[in-house]
Amino acid sequence: MSALFEPLKIKDITIRNRIGMGPMCQYSSHDGVATDWHMAHIGARAMGGTGLIIAEATAVTPDGRITPGCAGLWNDQQAEALAPINAFAKSCGAVIGVQIGHAGRKASSARPWDGGAHLADDAGGWPIVGPSGDAFDQDGTRLNKVPSAMSIDDIHAMTAHFVAAAERSLDAGYQLLEIHGAHGYLLHSFFTPLVNTRNDAYGGDFEGRSRFMRETVAAVREVWPENLPLAVRLSVTDWIDGGLTIEDNIQMATALKDLGVDMIDCSGGGATPAARASVGTRTADQVALAGELRAATGMITAGVGCITNAKQAENVITSGRADLAFMAREHLRDPHVAARMARELGVPPKNHLPLQLGFFVG
Ligand SMILES: Cc1cc2nc3c(=O)[nH]c(=O)nc-3n(C[C@H](O)[C@H](O)[C@H](O)COP(=O)(O)O)c2cc1C
Numbered sequence: 312m313s314a315l316f317e318p319l320k321i322k323d324i325t326i327r328n329r330i331g332m333g334p335m336c337q338y339s340s341h342d343g344v345a346t347d348w349h350m351a352h353i354g355a356r357a358m359g360g361t362g363l364i365i366a367e368a369t370a371v372t373p374d375g376r377i378t379p380g381c382a383g384l385w386n387d388q389q390a391e392a393l394a395p396i397n398a399f400a401k402s403c404g405a406v407i408g409v410q411i412g413h414a415g416r417k418a419s420s421a422r423p424w425d426g427g428a429h430l431a432d433d434a435g436g437w438p439i440v441g442p443s444g445d446a447f448d449q450d451g452t453r454l455n456k457v458p459s460a461m462s463i464d465d466i467h468a469m470t471a472h473f474v475a476a477a478e479r480s481l482d483a484g485y486q487l488l489e490i491h492g493a494h495g496y497l498l499h500s501f502f503t504p505l506v507n508t509r510n511d512a513y514g515g516d517f518e519g520r521s522r523f524m525r526e527t528v529a530a531v532r533e534v535w536p537e538n539l540p541l542a543v544r545l546s547v548t549d550w551i552d553g554g555l556t557i558e559d560n561i562q563m564a565t566a567l568k569d570l571g572v573d574m575i576d577c578s579g580g581g582a583t584p585a586a587r588a589s590v591g592t593r594t595a596d597q598v599a600l601a602g603e604l605r606a607a608t609g610m611i612t613a614g615v616g617c618i619t620n621a622k623q624a625e626n627v628i629t630s631g632r633a634d635l636a637f638m639a640r641e642h643l644r645d646p647h648v649a650a651r652m653a654r655e656l657g658v659p660p661k662n663h664l665p666l667q668l669g670f671f672v673g
Pocket of ligand 1: 335336337367368481491493544578589590594614615616618638639640641
């Protein structure tokens with residue numbers, strides 16, 4: 312018996328096991344439209360037995376992309392390109408979700424392999440927005456583009472863009488919707504006091520700083536079907552003095568639960584250059600915080616950060632820290648990581664694989 316290979320039901324959706332692929336930008340879209348790369352990338356992990364696949368941060372507006380190669384759901388053509396990919400993933404037995412978001416003051420960047428720095432407007436970049444006019448990297452040269460502070464009308468319009476992207480996510484066949492509220496991107500940058508210095512209704516105390524996230528989640532919940540799961544990825548700690556703590560995030564998660572959020576995907580960091588990065592070796596201790604949030608709120612949690620082997624993934628579930636073990640980079644190393652972990656835990660992988668594979672090697 313393996314807890315990792317027990318199914319998980321959230322609303323009307325049953326996930327075949329507790330292994331999730333965390334969202335990962337592929338920097339391979341054209342004008343936000345998915346390409347053959349995405350079919351192969353998502354398809355391979357669905358074939359490999361992964362229970363829940365969350366597609367990369369997908370921008371709700373063109374200026375919400377992290378890089379020019381990032382995915383989008385601001386037009387119907389983008390939803391149409393995603394539909395066959397999602398149909399294929401489902402045909403392999405995976406549940407397919409998407410993370411919708413806006414990169415805020417970290418948008419308009421070069422792809423990581425091109426250095427990842429902000430791109431000037433005349434060099435493939437675009438004007439960026441944030442809670443205030445402060446650049447991410449005020450003392451550095453990487454992400455030092457100055458955002459314009461969003462007006463209240465801008466904030467309301469952005470919430471409407473999230474709603475439109477949620478509707479398109481449904482058209483594209485996604486079964487789970489995740490709102491990106493982490494890593495220093497737009498919604499997190501409003502929530503964290505490290506970035507938000509506003510003194511209007513969208514800044515100041517917890518109520519003010521959390522308002523944009525709460526209003527957006529509430530508006531999205533109106534259009535995202537009640538029987539399908541809604542998740543939010545939070546940076547459950549900013550990992551730095553003066554930033555958000557797990558207690559702040561438990562308060563946020565409690566508010567989101569009341570708004571109909573089913574799951575918190577517990578990531579961390581990314582708010583400022585000094586805060587810990589959201590990818591790296593030091594993300595490992597995030598899983599413990601997923602456990603704290605789960606215990607305090609009773610919500611379904613996904614734990615993520617440096618999970619690479621079967622025993623460790625099994626322990627994420629049996630220890631009660633999370634309901635799903637999300638792996639990002641391990642899925643890049645091995646698209647068949649779920650089948651591999653099943654074998655390692657003595658579970659026949661066949662029930663977690665499409666017949667074309669499972670019949671012969673399960
Ligand atoms: C190539 C790559 C792209 C990523 N893109 C996203 C993203 O689109 N949205 C997000 O929330 N996190 C993103 N992340 C972070 C991962 O989802 C995950 O939280 C992080 O890599 C830690 O998990 P791991 O140790 O299993 O890789 C990305 C990570 C990598 C390596």
